[in-house]
Amino acid sequence: xxxxxxxxxxxxxEKRKKEVSDRAGKFTVTCFPTSIWxxxxxxxxxxIVSTIIMDMDxxxxxxxxxxxxxxxxEVILFEKSTFLLTCHHSNKPINDxxxxxxxxxxxxxxxxxxxxxxxxxxxxxxxxKNFTTYLEEFTKSTYVMIIINDKSVNLGLLSLNIDISxxxxxxxxxxxx
Numbered sequence: 001x002x003x004x005x006x007x008x009x010x011x012x013x014e015k016r017k018k019e020v021s022d023r024a025g026k027f028t029v030t031c032f033p034t035s036i037w038x039x040x041x042x043x044x045x046x047x048i049v050s051t052i053i054m055d056m057d058x059x060x061x062x063x064x065x066x067x068x069x070x071x072x073x074e075v076i077l078f079e080k081s082t083f084l085l086t087c088h089h090s091n092k093p094i095n096d097x098x099x100x101x102x103x104x105x106x107x108x109x110x111x112x113x114x115x116x117x118x119x120x121x122x123x124x125x126x127x128x129k130n131f132t133t134y135l136e137e138f139t140k141s142t143y144v145m146i147i148i149n150d151k152s153v154n155l156g157l158l159s160l161n162i163d164i165s166x167x168x169x170x171x172x173x174x175x176x177x
Contacts, residue, residue: 001033001040009033042101046085056087059172063089066169067146070161073131074147076100077138083108086142086173103145107135125155134158139170 004012010033017031030051032044050056059077067075067089077086085100096102107124114121123136132153138144144162 002035002037039098039101042084042104045082046100049079049082049084049086055172059087059169060089062168062172063087066161066165067091069165070146070158071148071150071153072146073149074145076103076145076147078104078107078143078145080137080141080143083111083143107143127151136162138162139166139173141173142169 001009001013013031013033017029020031021029030047032040032047034041034044063075063077066072073092074088074090076088078084079086083104085104088100110124111121123134125135126133129151130149132148132151132155133145134148134155135143135145136159146158146162148158
């Protein structure tokens with residue numbers, strides 16, 4: 001959509017969407033008006049990755065149970081190679097529409113800096129006076145980010161919860177691919 005004049009974008013998008021839908025025949029098609037200059041491309045890819053996971057309801061329920069078991073305020077799953085949002089659970093409403101895109105961007109930059117120093121990115125812990133964020137590889141295709149408001153969180157127990165849960169999540173996500 002980048003090369004289309006602002007006042008024509010919706011008209012052109014609807015026209016292209018109709019062309020694609022007509023050619024798709026009996027298949028259901030979802031189209032996204034994207035730009036390389038803002039978050040629409042990220043959101044489109046996130047939507048595509050999420051549709052690959054057939055049993056999203058089961059994944060969301062498992063994530064909610066996992067968050068409760070960890071005492072987490074929020075749990076986020078990112079696709080491993082792109083760091084696109086796969087699924088998340090939060091105990092509070094999220095008011096920032098670009099929150100996951102921002103997190104993804106920061107992690108990708110950090111991961112790239114690890115590669116540039118010939119280090120392998122495995123996990124990350126961020127502790128502030130208000131929360132602890134823990135990020136690590138979770139399944140063959142995801143990373144998990146856990147945000148806990150309890151400053152006294154025991155990272156060893158959190159890591160144990162992650163290890164215990166991996167097989168269950170691998171089964172949910174693995175069955176979808």
